[in-house]
């Protein structure tokens with residue numbers, strides 16, 4: 176059995192930055208609040224909690240005073256900063272710089288056009304209720320229209336100008352389809368093209384990952400995809416992997432390795448040429464993928480020992 180960990184898998188720069196900020200703070204003070212899970216991976220959250228991180232929600236934020244509160248890479252709406260400030264809390268801003276720039280761009284567009292007539296629509300292509308999208312919508316005083324799927328584009332008012340942005344982790348293909356759809360609607364109704372301005376704000380660290388991951392999956396006999404059940408990025412990337420290689424298993428923890436492999440009925444320890452690839456989502460820590468690799472190698476060793484005895 177040959178085991179390879181995908182070098183392109185693991186935390187994106189934004190998540191790495193937020194975790195570093197948490198670690199630095201915890202090293203100095205030993206205590207830090209984080210608004211929401213710092214990353215959609217239970218094991219990594221647990222590791223940081225052992226260092227003193229405490230995950231809080233919006234209700235908690237309203238009741239704590241004079242504390243240090245980390246904002247994760249997804250970013251937050253302006254209201255979060257006001258609430259924290261009112262209670263004398265200090266914000267440690269872990270918002271990813273890419274998300275921060277997008278927030279600023281949306282806020283600038285909103286402020287530049289909020290008094291225009293006819294009133295323009297700021298549209299965000301993103302997942303309703305996702306933390307990043309809540310932060311983006313907050314830049315428009317919550318007036319932005321959220322579109323999750325192309326089919327929802329029918330609800331737009333094509334008599335009014337449209338400014339389209341995207342959540343950083345949406346699919347580039349779907350965004351391009353949405354752009355073409357809106358362009359078609361506008362020209363079909365005889366409106367000027369200037370009525371529609373769009374910005375491709377998809378983060379390439381995720382967009383490029385799909386093709387890289389599929390190429391990695393195709394080279395393997397078996398793929399162990401390591402991810403958290405709360406991560407939407409993990410669900411999407413797992414599905415891409417599975418399409419590229421049907422022998423792909425979803426693993427949340429090293430403890431699942433043996434059972435999952437047994438249930439797959441693959442004789443992975445029989446051939447020295449059998450290739451196992453380990454990969455993960457943007458929320459999967461490298462150390463977790465390494466633990467999965469170690470567990471796999473332990474399982475192989477114990478299988479061989481059983482045969483010898």
Ligand code: SF4
Nearest residue numbers: 187189271273343378
């Ligand atoms: S996916 Fe891109 S934009 Fe989102 S946190 Fe990671 S680096 Fe930042």
